[in-house]
Amino acid sequence: MKEFFITGTDTDAGKTHVTSLLLKLLAQHKKNAIGFKPLAAGCEMAFDQLVNADALMLMESATVSAKYDVINPFAFAPPIAPHIAAEQVGVTITLDKLSAAYSTLKQQGADYHLTEGAGGWALPINSTDYLYDWVKAEQLPVVLVVGMKLGCLNHALLTAAHMQSLGINCVGWIANQVDPNMDEYQANLDSLKERLPFPILAISPYSEQTPKLQIYKTLLNTLDLNS
Ligand SMILES: Nc1ncnc2c1ncn2[C@@H]1O[C@H](COP(=O)(O)OP(=O)(O)OP(=O)(O)O)[C@@H](O)[C@H]1O
Ligand SMILES: C[C@H](N)[C@H](N)CCCCCC(=O)O
Numbered sequence: 001m002k003e004f005f006i007t008g009t010d011t012d013a014g015k016t017h018v019t020s021l022l023l024k025l026l027a028q029h030k031k032n033a034i035g036f037k038p039l040a041a042g043c044e045m046a047f048d049q050l051v052n053a054d055a056l057m058l059m060e061s062a063t064v065s066a067k068y069d070v071i072n073p074f075a076f077a078p079p080i081a082p083h084i085a086a087e088q089v090g091v092t093i094t095l096d097k098l099s100a101a102y103s104t105l106k107q108q109g110a111d112y113h114l115t116e117g118a119g120g121w122a123l124p125i126n127s128t129d130y131l132y133d134w135v136k137a138e139q140l141p142v143v144l145v146v147g148m149k150l151g152c153l154n155h156a157l158l159t160a161a162h163m164q165s166l167g168i169n170c171v172g173w174i175a176n177q178v179d180p181n182m183d184e185y186q187a188n189l190d191s192l193k194e195r196l197p198f199p200i201l202a203i204s205p206y207s208e209q210t211p212k213l214q215i216y217k218t219l220l221n222t223l224d225l226n227s
């Protein structure tokens with residue numbers, strides 16, 4: 001069984017975009033894979049339940065299916081910080097509840113479990129805990145999606161430094177070109193390659209029509225897709 005937590009430099013960094021591509025890559029290699037979106041804020045009612053576009057996209061890209069609630073156990077309507085949305089409806093998100101939901105996900109028969117975070121790395125889940133506390137408790141290997149835009153150097157380097165301070169195993173990062181007109185894109189990419197303390201796994205070029213990954217060998221090694 002392999003498992004990864006996909007975090008990002010910020011909300012809209014492209015975590016869902018990249019996680020969906022990773023699930024499709026696993027499908028191409030005939031792997032049983034499932035996505036997990038534990039916390040989703042920004043949901044709509046459909047068939048009497050709140051559903052989130054990220055969770056639906058992960059479900060579409062996965063080879064293993066499961067009921068919606070299993071993929072997305074915490075769903076909130078307003079597109080705001082999840083712990084605030086939870087408080088508004090009297091829900092308390094806890095580390096134990098997240099772990100219980102993750103156990104259920106792991107009973108669905110997948111060999112790969114890709115969990116998408118929410119927002120950036122330092123996401124509060126209640127008044128005292130952060131989503132990274134859960135990542136640490138579960139000892140999940142982490143992939144950092146860097147949304148390539150002005151400001152991403154600071155976000156990426158602070159995220160990496162904080163992960164290191166917690167002893168998190170970040171297996172690598174993926175450059176996601178969210179801004180097709182970013183000035184000095186290549187120089188920024190090189191600056192991150194030089195400074196981030198973990199390897200680049202892939203580049204996700206800007207594409208609205210046919211999203212794809214430029215895969216580095218490090219990604220195939222990380223996902224165990226060499227054979
Ligand atoms: N490589 C790309 N090319 C073109 N569009 C992209 C790319 N990556 C992301 N996008 C678009 O940018 C937006 C934000 O991406 P995405 O939803 O994956 O971010 P996120 O990190 O998952 O955000 P959230 O914190 O809400 O979960 C989406 O509309 C997505 O389609
Ligand atoms: C609504 C949005 N798309 C995400 N689902 C939640 C983003 C939370 C960001 C919290 C923060 O860091 O300020």
Ligand SMILES: [Mg+2]
Nearest residue numbers: 015016054116
């Ligand atoms: Mg997302």
